[in-house]
Amino acid sequence: MNAHLHRLCQLAQQPSRRIIGLMSGTSLDGLDVALCRLHGHGPATRLELEHFTTVPYDDDVRRRIRAVFAGGPTGQISLEHLTLLNPWLGALHADMVLACLRDWQLAPTEVDLVASHGQTVYHAPAHQYQHPDFTGLNATLQLGDGDQVAVRTGIITLSDFRQKHIAAGGEGAPLAAYGDYLLLSSPTEERLLLNLGGIANFTYLPRTGHDASAAFSTDTGPGNTLLDATVRARCGLPYDENGRLALAGRIHALLLQALLEHPFFGASLPKTTGPELFGPEYLQQAQQRTGTENLGTEDLLATLVELSAAGVARAAQQVFGEQPALAVYCSGGGAHNPALQAALQRHLPHCRFATTDALGVLPDAKEAILFAVLANEAVAGQPVSIGAGRQRVPAVSMGKISLPG
Known part of the structure; x- marks a missing residue:
């Protein structure tokens, strides 16, 4: 068996997991990094927030994201810029995680998983656009390649959480x-x-x-x-x-x-x-x-x-x-x-x-924590359905898994 898959099986059976949740929102102020200890899963989940910080984006990072954010300032975006931004942001987020771990005097081997939300650059629920070729299709796009995060940190990474929600009939938000x-x-x-x-x-x-x-x-x-x-x-x-x-x-x-x-x-x-x-x-x-x-x-x-x-x-x-x-x-x-x-x-x-x-949940850390919870459920839990009828959130395990090697 692949060593990383064997590690995932072990993690699923542990009583707790140490997970870093990453979140960068539409304000583009920076990357929220929450180091969480998650005990159990499902309704029995218990969380300890061990460390939290927001690593600020500088003006250059904001400029690069705004070039494609919400369709770009002119409504025209460069496909080349968009394509290059995906691995660049993933590598940037990985380096920010490693810097946080150094500050917290922790080695990457002491962390079980990274849960990376990525940077939303476009959100397109079906009711919001009028494209004749894609009627009725929900879509959303988050950049920050999870493979970059996994390889550069050496930590198994879950990312791209919103796509499963869409595949199961949701709009990809809010999660x-x-x-x-x-x-x-x-x-x-x-x-x-x-x-x-x-x-x-x-x-x-x-x-x-x-x-x-x-x-x-x-x-x-x-x-x-x-x-x-x-x-x-x-x-x-x-x-x-x-x-x-x-x-x-x-x-x-x-x-x-x-x-x-x-x-x-x-x-x-x-x-x-x-x-x-x-x-x-x-x-x-x-x-x-x-x-x-x-x-x-x-x-x-x-x-x-x-x-x-x-x-x-x-x-x-x-x-x-x-x-x-x-x-x-x-x-x-x-x-x-x-x-x-x-x-x-x-x-x-x-x-x-x-x-x-x-x-007991730090307000600024809440979204990063929530993606750590989603990663914990994907690895150790069972899909759970939230709500009913039109308000039902489908029972799915969210997050694509990227192995470090």
Whole structure:
């Protein structure tokens, strides 16, 4: 038997596995690296976060990704650039993992698996595009070749998690329902796990212990993507630190109404989207329709914060009625934005808000942790179905396995 396959068989039978989860989101701020010890599998999964860091991307890395991100800034991309970026990002992520291990004084041989999400550069659920040759086909593309990660680190690597979800009839996102259900469901409390990344999404976890039939996950619309793009374009800053600019502005009601007219906000749940839909062009068109092209930066950011909060609230109200009363646990960059948190509390006044810190999960590490959980399930667990009906997340083991040699 191949030695690495023999190793996989051993890992599947161990009581615990040490897995590095990697996540790079649409904000392009860097690579989240979470070293996790995962005990057991399925509903009995127990996690210890041993180390976590975000390795920042420099301007050159962001430039290379943005050349193809969401179709590129001009709508035209170089196939050569796209092809070369895939192994280049894989090698970069591998080197970042090795640097983290050196900082943590660990050898690669002390890690069982790497779970690499890769960098999403295009997300194309069937409802979002109009290509006549591919009607009804869901697709998504993440770069960062898993073979590069496996060979350069010497660690068995699982990557490309979203493709199995699509093959089984899903849209490839959001995948949070699997990890959220296994790690964070409660028999005593209804929970909404709200991730405020570039795109906002939530997972609903009913008060049913290990019954997964009512759980589901959905995107709700833009989270930080338009906020960060606006601050970057107008102020040369990566983001609005502490929501300072947005808090100083006033909501422009007419522009907000135009932004919320997009059919995505009225579509049935669950649904997925990305910066391909909610990018600068979407904002510019709404500003042109409302004559707000010269709206001040603070007022524009205040309006975009309101848009993000309204998207979350509308999705929650579609499911739970006009006055939902749930425990909401936030993660992602938006969990650190007081302007966005205040807007959410205003839109959902009967909900109780906290971060996932309250559940023992570091908010900034949550997505990287969730992919470590998916890798753990692929190697040691059994496929589990989350939800029911249209909201059902198919029972699949996700992640392509790359061997180091």
